[in-house]
Amino acid sequence: MIADFDYQFFLEVLVGGLLSGVMYSLVAIGFVLIYKTSGVLNFAQGAMLLFAALTFVSLVERGVPFALALVITFAIMVAIGIAIERTVLRPLTNKPPITLFMATLGLSYIIEGAAQLIWGTQVHGLDLGIEDVPLEIGGVLISQFDIFAAVVAAGMVLLLSLFFRYTRIGLSFRAVADDQFAALAVGLRLPLIWATVWAAAGLVALVAGLLWGARLGVQFSLSLVVLKALPVLVLGGFDSILGAIVGGLLIGASEKLAEVYIGDYFGGGIESWFAYVVALVFLLIRPSGLFGQKLVERV
């Protein structure tokens, strides 16, 4: 088997895996944004993604121009984000993180239910105008759509990084991430910051929803994309954007390689759990993840 190892094929699988890993990273970044500022693991991120994609596609199907639909959907996502922050998270301030997590679990049920109650449960196709034909780059076949998705995701990450590095509100975001109490003490306007962060998470949900929707069709199962992002977060650490990117690439690549090279020994279909096993094994070796900070136990 080693003798006739097909490097060409290996590379194709690897690149395909890395590119789908970028898509995982994109979803994971939505989590990181909120976790860093408010310590909430927002399980509803997947439902938000579904809601965004469903809203967008339904608007377009009703004849709303592409760009306008994008703007309207973004506005709706921002409104939802702010509403969540106001009605659900604020009353739960100072509750244990796991309580907040359960609240977002409830939230995901509400958003999923509402999305489908409003727009219906049928599957919508979503065409972003990118053909999914393979391109040959350096002898390796790569899906054109995957490249497009990766470029968009990379652009998204760059945009967020610039925003948080160079704008006033972005800088205060980082202060909040470092120490909420201190940020409060020096008079940073937390509500504004939280609203901004939830709006940013809404934007990420919109972009991820469109990319994933174009690939899988816009339907209920879109919200299950969170389940792909969670092992990425475990691997990269819940509080690290860099971790989300690298974790996504690692998970994407190892998942595809495993499916192709060892999946047959398991009877196939191992992608439902393989990412979790990778993340778990990694964590057993390094409990704070790839880039997560090692916490000093305080007693």
Place this chain on the structure above:
Amino acid sequence: MTAITSDFSSAPVLPKWVVPVLLLAFAYGVVPLIGSSYLFEAILLPFLALSLAGVGLNILTGYAGQVSLGSAAFMAAGAFAAYNFNLRIEGLPLIGSIFLAGIVAAAIGIAFGLPSLRLKGFYLAVSTLAAQFFVQWALTKFSWFSNNSASGVMDAPRLSISGFALDGAIGRYLFALTIVSVLTFLAHRLVSSQTGRNFIAIRDNETAARIIGIPVLKTKLLAFAISSFIIGVAGVIWAFAYLRTVEPDGFDLDRSFQILFIIIIGGLASIRGAFFGAALIVVFPLVLSRLGGFLLGDLFDSGVLDMSQRIVLGALIILFLILEPDGLVALWDRIRRRLLFAWQST
């Protein structure tokens, strides 16, 4: 997750055992005489199975503080293990199959509980999803588990205890009631024992627990094992007594969340809470469907029902977390105290 440990703390005038005993007498003596088959099939059987699953998860999450999102996997493991023990071991009594199924679920629970020795909080919660996906995958992938059945859906064996058939709705109800009562009683004893106090100690302050000499690692794994045993048996009841079929599909992530919701709504770290929560989870879709049909007529089709159920359930979770974090149990105790007070002051 502040929680109260004193379960079955009934009215101050009555000894603690009176209310449970009266309830049991009613459940055994009166319900079988007056219940319709709809009551047993659509309400009481799923209620009993889910209550028991809630008791199991409450031991792990409510008492020991380890959040699990993979409960349905242990239900599935229990159901399939009982099916296979019953099928493959000649002459093993049904109760034996069920016990062994619990042991299998406990062993799987320990395996997936191992990450809890190093991971905490969200990291652990996410890692329990691995159990959910892995077990479901294994059960669908390897047809040996479903006796090479083409559809993967098998009929559950007929229930009987020492030759005494329990096929009818009432028989299955009594079968489920008995198992649930016994395991609940044992769970109640457990949480008020030193082991139960160790669970709570680890939940409330793991570092302090370790420093005062509680064997933290062993205790955590024990919590996973006991919890998975109980949830596994709940899976057997779900498949054998309620659905009467064994299939992996019903034990999906939504089921795991459902069990988690049961203990949040009912009350974390309360044995009674699991029953309160399960009652609400079982009854509210029926009420919602009646109510929706009544108010909206034909507009309220099954799709709308499904979605509004999700919305209401999600809203309930959030409302309980904000307004009554100790769940229905706390609400119930407060109402009862008010009533008692009003009654005494008249």
Place this chain on the structure above:
Amino acid sequence: MPLPSYTLGVMEASAYAPEVFAHGLPSSPPEQQPAANGEPIGSVAGVASALLSLQGISLSFGGVVALADIDLSVRSGEIRAIIGPNGAGKSSLINVISGVYRPDRGHVKLDGAVYAQVPTQRLAHLGVARTFQNLALFKGLSVLDNVASGLAYKVRSNFAGQVLGIGRSRGEQRDSLSRAEQILEFLDLTSVRDRLVGTLPYGLQKRVELARALVAQPRLLLLDEPMAGMTASEKSEMAAFVRAARDRFATTVVLIEHDVGVVMGLSDRIAVLDYGRKIADATPDEVRNDQRVIDAYLGVASDNEDGAGI
């Protein structure tokens, strides 16, 4: 009793500040056993009746030095205070003694055994108990159950025995509860025994934590700011309890405290830390007159007698 030779490398480092140890010479404190024949001075010394000794402990967090080359010897039966301004490393020191932190360098010698890191999970078996700076009680348990949990390390019955009430579990249960009740009575907590501990006022919770530590009758009791945040009368009450506990159970006490007044009256000897270094180690009277201590600590504390800013 000479120290094992492998500790020598560690002790050498203490030569950097010999004057510290000159200050540290004890003037035979009142309640010491005669066997206590001296403190480690320089690099090699015998510590005959020291129950606990720290040798060259250094610890830093990401470049910030918390403890620098600390030596400390605690005699059996004494009440030993460790004081110092905020951030002086006092809590880190307790965390090193109880094994929560592993020092970068140095050893902890406990009852003759030398540890690079004290095994936390065996701490109770070694006869060491501690309290915590920020309350570390089990909120979901009653006062009685919290205190009884201090005996959990001894329980040998398994969960099945406890559930079914068979085997040694019944006797163990009875025994822990009766010992817990005795301690509750000793600390005047009987009236709240069935209350959920989280519902008690702060001062009482502090006392419950002391009860949980005492119930196992430890040989060494570590108290991390047992009186922080208390009123003056609560403080003197707590000090009386600490002294009574030492007298009754012959427990050696190491305590950290901000309130210098209380410490002076309570302790047999006092070690003073400043920026992670030990700047004095002597009797209360000597410490009170030590210029370095006054500069480093007491001057600050005089503006801060009510313990604000702790």
